[in-house]
Amino acid sequence: MRHFDEIFAIAADRHGGPAALDGKLTKPDPQITALPEDRWLSVMTRCVFNAGFNWKVIAAKWDGFERAFDGFDVGRNAFMDDAQLDAHLRNTEIVRNGAKIQSVRDNAAFLMELRDAGGAGKVLGGWPSQDYIGLLEMLKTRGSRLGAATGQYAMRFAGRDAFILSTDVTARLVAEGVIDKPATSKRALRAVQEAFNHWAAQSGRSLSEISQVLAYSV
CATH class of the missing domain: 1.10.340.30 (Hypothetical protein; domain 2)
Structure with missing residues (x-):
């Protein structure tokens, strides 16, 4: 699994440089x-x-x-x-x-x-955020029609810190050896959470920012 700085550099190279990439990133709402x-x-x-x-x-x-x-x-x-x-x-x-x-x-x-x-x-x-998959599981079991991508998008669009396992994010996670196919099982989701937590510790960035950088790197 690459250091987050390497993945950010790949994404930045494809999207106009570090400053331009940073300008594209949506950050969580602090309120x-x-x-x-x-x-x-x-x-x-x-x-x-x-x-x-x-x-x-x-x-x-x-x-x-x-x-x-x-x-x-x-x-x-x-x-x-x-x-x-x-x-x-x-x-x-x-x-x-x-x-x-x-x-x-x-x-x-x-x-x-x-x-x-x-x-x-x-x-x-x-x-x-370190247990974001726990929140997604709660939305799936206690909410209505809030499983899978719907819950992920709802949390991102509401403004909370959130990753979205889009096709591009999944492709980067596969390339980094975190998962070998779209993450649907609890085991795979735990691996994804651990990877995001690791990259967050390396970079000081939010799940939302990391998720977008992974997508832009593909």
């Missing part, structure tokens, strides 16, 4: 623990709907989603009744996918449950 729970629900919902759909279609309709789901108020959506669900299925302002619409209710209920542990900001935003 992520203060993100309101309605914004967590909003980003979760957007990533759930992005999965399997054209992202530009979802983006074009997003104002309609915000209106339809009351600004993603967690309490209102957690208690969505069947009549409201049926109304959403008739609403042309949103993408009318029944299973994904129901996930809004389920994830609102999930976020309400997190209040007992200090709230979404504390639990999701404050989860240790």
